[in-house]
Amino acid sequence: MKLAYVDTSCLVAIYFDEPGAESLSRKLESYDRLFASNLLEAEFFSTLSREGISNDGEAYLSWLSWVYPNRPLTWEFRRIISMGNLKGADLWHLAIALFLSPRTEEMAFLSLDLRQAEIAARLGFPGLKK
DSSP, rough: OOOEEEEHHHHHHTTTTOTHHHHHHHHTSSSSSEEEEEHHHHHHHHHHHTOOOOOOOHHHHTEEEEEEEOOOOOOHHHHHHHTTOOHHHHHHHHHHHHHHHHSSSGEEEEEEEEEHHHHHHHOOOOOOOO
């Protein structure tokens, strides 16, 4: 079974039909299951709101299985930070992915954010290029 954690940057790119969005959408469709933190929901709707779009976008979220950690993510934060610094939201997304799949090779981490994707690769997550 092909699993992937999806960062907000991917859904925003597809929603706004940015260059490469069609191939990115096909890539996401190639996975059996896509996971995300509900922080993605807030970031996604915040982006739509900034662009003056309301009451739209729910279909993009229906692709996702939501992950809710049942404990502090201190171990994950420390492991990620040992690989390099990230903004708080990027750190959170990676920590949720690591919480879900401590054996990083078993789940892809999909992000268009270059720094976040770099740290994810250092952790062993396959990404968009693999």
